Amino acid sequence: MSELIRLWQLFQPYRGWMLGGFAVALITLLANVALMAVSGWFITAMAVAGAAGVAMNYFAPAALIRASAIGRTAGRYFERLITHEATLRQLAGLRVWFYRHLEPLAPARLMEYHSADLLTRIRADIDALDNLYVRVLVPVLVAITAGLAFFLFTAMFDLGLAQLLLVMLLIAGVALPWAGHRLGKRPGRCIVEIQAELRQAGIDGTQGLSELLIYGAADSHARHLDALSRALVAEQERMSQLTGIAQAATGLTANLTLWGMLWLGIPLVHDGSLAPPQLAMLALFSLATFEAVAPLPMAFQQLESTLTAARRLFAIVDTEPAVPEPTGPAPQPKDSGLVIEGLRFAYPSKSSLNDHSGTGSSADAGIHIDSAQERLTLDGIDLQLPPGRRVAIVGATGSGKTTLFNLLLRFWAPESGSIRLGGIPLEQFPGEDLRSRIALVSQHTHLFDTSIRENLLIAAPDAPQGVLEQACATAQIHDFIAELPDGYDTWVGETGVRLSGGQARRIAIARALLRDAPILLLDEPTEGLDAVTERALMDAVQRLMEGRTVLLITHRPVALAQMDEILVLDHGRVVERGTHTELLKAPIYPRLLGLDLDV
Numbered sequence: 001m002s003e004l005i006r007l008w009q010l011f012q013p014y015r016g017w018m019l020g021g022f023a024v025a026l027i028t029l030l031a032n033v034a035l036m037a038v039s040g041w042f043i044t045a046m047a048v049a050g051a052a053g054v055a056m057n058y059f060a061p062a063a064l065i066r067a068s069a070i071g072r073t074a075g076r077y078f079e080r081l082i083t084h085e086a087t088l089r090q091l092a093g094l095r096v097w098f099y100r101h102l103e104p105l106a107p108a109r110l111m112e113y114h115s116a117d118l119l120t121r122i123r124a125d126i127d128a129l130d131n132l133y134v135r136v137l138v139p140v141l142v143a144i145t146a147g148l149a150f151f152l153f154t155a156m157f158d159l160g161l162a163q164l165l166l167v168m169l170l171i172a173g174v175a176l177p178w179a180g181h182r183l184g185k186r187p188g189r190c191i192v193e194i195q196a197e198l199r200q201a202g203i204d205g206t207q208g209l210s211e212l213l214i215y216g217a218a219d220s221h222a223r224h225l226d227a228l229s230r231a232l233v234a235e236q237e238r239m240s241q242l243t244g245i246a247q248a249a250t251g252l253t254a255n256l257t258l259w260g261m262l263w264l265g266i267p268l269v270h271d272g273s274l275a276p277p278q279l280a281m282l283a284l285f286s287l288a289t290f291e292a293v294a295p296l297p298m299a300f301q302q303l304e305s306t307l308t309a310a311r312r313l314f315a316i317v318d319t320e321p322a323v324p325e326p327t328g329p330a331p332q333p334k335d336s337g338l339v340i341e342g343l344r345f346a347y348p349s350k351s352s353l354n355d356h357s358g359t360g361s362s363a364d365a366g367i368h369i370d371s372a373q374e375r376l377t378l379d380g381i382d383l384q385l386p387p388g389r390r391v392a393i394v395g396a397t398g399s400g401k402t403t404l405f406n407l408l409l410r411f412w413a414p415e416s417g418s419i420r421l422g423g424i425p426l427e428q429f430p431g432e433d434l435r436s437r438i439a440l441v442s443q444h445t446h447l448f449d450t451s452i453r454e455n456l457l458i459a460a461p462d463a464p465q466g467v468l469e470q471a472c473a474t475a476q477i478h479d480f481i482a483e484l485p486d487g488y489d490t491w492v493g494e495t496g497v498r499l500s501g502g503q504a505r506r507i508a509i510a511r512a513l514l515r516d517a518p519i520l521l522l523d524e525p526t527e528g529l530d531a532v533t534e535r536a537l538m539d540a541v542q543r544l545m546e547g548r549t550v551l552l553i554t555h556r557p558v559a560l561a562q563m564d565e566i567l568v569l570d571h572g573r574v575v576e577r578g579t580h581t582e583l584l585k586a587p588i589y590p591r592l593l594g595l596d597l598d599v
């Protein structure tokens with residue numbers, strides 16, 4: 001129920017359209033019922049007048065029938081138009097609302113969700129909410145308003161007939177939808193969840209198809225997809241059966257009402273309290289009134305799917321960001337120097353992550369070390385990085401190097417200790433402001449499925465072509481781009497698959513140059529490249545580092561020899577520090593670089 005209230009609040013900006021849709025839907029229904037009722041009355045009255053040989057004015061009822069028919073047809077058209085406009089506006093608004101809440105959660109909080117699951121929430125779950133207005137809200141309001149009008153209208157002729165109609169409408173409009181909701185709850189929830197799981201497995205399988213084929217696991221993955229598909233079909237069949245039963249039950253109730261009206265009405269005609277045309281009119285009228293309640297059983301049967309989708313969206317929206325945004329204005333640091341003191345950090349345990357994926361009410365902005373967690377990822381890091389200084393970080397895999405970058409970018413908040421930029425604690429900087437001062441080049445730079453130009457422009461949206469070319473020339477990629485048939489308009493493909501690792505890395509360097517940030521974080525920028533490409537890339541990296549405060553993660557001796565200081569990390573602690581020459585005599589550093597091996 002709370003989901004419905006929250007959704008209603010989100011729909012507030014569109015209430016004009018929603019009200020318009022409701023009004024037109026009501027008019028359409030009333031026109032249809034009037035058409036049936038007047039037609040019934042007219043045919044019988046004409047027959048009775050013909051049999052009695054009396055004249056009758058048929059202009060007025062004929063005009064009413066025509067007006068109702070036109071009203072019904074035009075109403076249907078405008079009803080679709082207005083309700084769809086309202087729904088599309090709601091969905092567009094919901095997408096923006098959801099995306100605004102999603103953005104601050106990246107990347108820390110979103111790690112606990114599969115990307116396909118997030119995509120499902122953004123697309124399918126938001127789309128599922130269109131049910132609420134068109135299939136639930138409008139039909140319910142129309143049914144209540146019209147049902148009351150139908151009762152009062154029938155009561156003008158006979159209270160007994162009106163009571164019968166009311167009871168039957170309540171059966172079709174309340175009891176059947178209630179039963180549909182109860183019985184549709186489980187399959188409705190399962191359908192949404194299995195669909196999300198199926199999309200997740202489908203995307204996972206497509207992305208990892210080569211691995212599945214190489215390791216002969218394609219069949220077992222296909223079986224998994226097949227099992228999910230079967231489960232989905234089974235739930236959908238259950239839902240369809242319920243829909244069929246609900247439709248049959250509504251039809252039966254309507255026809256029983258018709259019989260009941262005749263059963264109770266014929267004696268009234270006999271005793272003269274009801275004219276024969278009035279009975280015909282009321283009989284057809286009662287049948288037509290069921291159009292008001294006919295959509296309700298199915299609407300309530302599908303309500304659980306809609307509410308499950310809403311719950312999945314609210315679970316994300318209610319998640320607190322890993323790092324709270326400061327409320328004050330962006331501070332002005334005196335320079336681009338970084339000072340790290342006593343920095344300690346641990347990733348939250350799985351159990352505390354799961355808390356955040358729930359309702360979100362227990363979400364906590366801070367990060368707590370699970371008592372069962374034995375080791376901090378970073379444990380007491382101290383580092384002075386005055387403007388223009390270059391420091392390298394070296395350490396075995398999993399020693400916490402990338403984590404340190406994540407903290408500098410404020411993707412996570414430290415457990416204790418501090419990071420200051422230009423003398424100001426990092427937590428005082430709004431995330432966007434902080435990240436505008438930092439450029440990052442990593443081995444996993446993401447290239448978007450668009451042109452080279454667009455990929456460069458994300459770092460400097462207003463940069464003219466000349467500036468792009470200059471950045472690319474410094475990154476030593478301009479000549480290659482210029483030789484391509486489409487030049488800077490060349491499509492790079494999904495994640496940049498049409499470029500080699502070295503080319504993609506150079507585009508990342510060009511991006512960092514375009515950003516022109518005073519602080520530069522380099523996370524193994526030459527990792528995985530052959531020696532020749534690496535040397536060429538290092539030249540580009542050297543130019544990028546000029547005049548910037550640099551933190552570089554690397555294990556390449558050539559690069560390390562040029563750094564002002566090197567920190568050796570082991571299990572989150574700095575175990576050695578000094579220059580390359582000094583550290584060559586230390587016990588761990590040469591081992592990490594493979595320099596201790598006798599050749």
Ligand SMILES: Nc1ncnc2c1ncn2[C@@H]1O[C@H](COP(=O)(O)OP(=O)(O)OP(=O)(O)O)[C@@H](O)[C@H]1O
Pocket residue numbers: 111347348377395396397398399400401402403404
């Ligand atoms: N999002 C995360 N949630 C939980 N644990 C994480 C997360 N990211 C990293 N870790 C863990 O933190 C530790 C340090 O990871 P980090 O990526 O900082 O290491 P690294 O030194 O950069 O390693 P590599 O050289 O392999 O990139 C690892 O044990 C890793 O498993």
